Amino acid sequence: MTVATRAMTPSTTGTHPELLEPTALTGLLDVPALAGGAGGPDVRIWTLDTATVPSAELDEARAWFDAEEQEQASAYVRAELRHAYEVAHAAARRVLGAVTGQDPEAVTWGRHDCPGCGEPHGRPRVEGADVEFSLAHTPGLVLVAVADHPVGVDVERHPDPAELTGLLGVLHPDEVSEVEQASDPADAVRRFTRAWTRTEAYLKGVGIGLGRDPQTDYLGTAAIPEREIDGWLVRDVRAPEGFGAAVATRPR
Numbered sequence: 001m002t003v004a005t006r007a008m009t010p011s012t013t014g015t016h017p018e019l020l021e022p023t024a025l026t027g028l029l030d031v032p033a034l035a036g037g038a039g040g041p042d043v044r045i046w047t048l049d050t051a052t053v054p055s056a057e058l059d060e061a062r063a064w065f066d067a068e069e070q071e072q073a074s075a076y077v078r079a080e081l082r083h084a085y086e087v088a089h090a091a092a093r094r095v096l097g098a099v100t101g102q103d104p105e106a107v108t109w110g111r112h113d114c115p116g117c118g119e120p121h122g123r124p125r126v127e128g129a130d131v132e133f134s135l136a137h138t139p140g141l142v143l144v145a146v147a148d149h150p151v152g153v154d155v156e157r158h159p160d161p162a163e164l165t166g167l168l169g170v171l172h173p174d175e176v177s178e179v180e181q182a183s184d185p186a187d188a189v190r191r192f193t194r195a196w197t198r199t200e201a202y203l204k205g206v207g208i209g210l211g212r213d214p215q216t217d218y219l220g221t222a223a224i225p226e227r228e229i230d231g232w233l234v235r236d237v238r239a240p241e242g243f244g245a246a247v248a249t250r251p252r
């Protein structure tokens with residue numbers, strides 16, 4: 001992949017709110033409403049608090065999973081990671097099923113080719129449907145983003161301030177400086193999470209993920225409404241206290 005190193009520049013359109021507002025799902029079995037413009041004019045985003053999902057609903061939703069999902073779920077050693085994975089895949093099947101007019105169990109996952117090596121492990125896709133999506137999961141919160149153009153989404157729990165120094169190595173050097181100059185530990189954690197979720201959302205949108213060194217691109221740590229990088233628009237998404245989230249879209 002030959003994406004040039006470049007600084008992320010604040011967009012001058014100024015037409016977007018500071019944080020994109022996702023739609024909260026209330027469970028796995030209700031069909032989500034598709035109208036209403038959640039997210040922004042070009043992307044719809046749903047969130048789900050994993051702690052609120054009744055275990056009976058998840059038991060029912062597991063029947064939708066294909067063999068690969070069953071295998072991936074059982075490969076998780078930590079129960080909270082497995083739970084977040086399962087909730088994410090059930091929510092994604094429910095949302096993508098509604099978007100494409102299929103039952104959740106009928107949704108067939110595929111992968112775009114990786115832009116780094118050409119192998120089929122890039123962005124996830126729905127076979128037979130002209131829709132793009134991205135999902136992210138961490139214990140506590142799941143995000144599903146749907147667009148008619150390439151999209152990447154990420155969510156992370158705020159790290160413990162005591163562990164921040166050890167994590168900074170994943171950021172661009174200028175982002176590291178910004179985090180180090182934060183006004184207090186809470187500000188430092190918010191800045192780190194902004195830069196990291198923006199970077200992951202961008203690299204998931206591109207489809208290479210962490211196959212590209214996340215230190216390469218400057219996505220910034222300040223709270224500004226939207227940023228552009230190499231044809232991508234990167235925006236922060238409203239998340240519950242203790243989490244950060246971002247979405248990257250590349251209008252066709």
Ligand SMILES: CC(C)(COP(=O)(O)OP(=O)(O)OC[C@H]1O[C@@H](n2cnc3c(N)ncnc32)[C@H](O)[C@@H]1OP(=O)(O)O)[C@@H](O)C(=O)NCCC(=O)NCCS
Pocket residue numbers: 085088089114116117121122123124134135136137138152153154155200203204205206207208209210211212
């Ligand atoms: C994609 C990636 C950043 C996800 O990071 P993460 O924080 O562990 O997980 P997230 O919850 O944010 O996202 C997980 C989802 O990303 C999606 N995803 C996986 N690979 C992806 C890719 N290349 N592009 C876009 N999305 C991808 C999947 O839907 C995945 O969901 P699943 O775990 O339920 O299958 C990371 O797994 C990665 O970089 N993988 C590729 C690494 C690599 O070196 N590839 C080789 C390049 S040649």
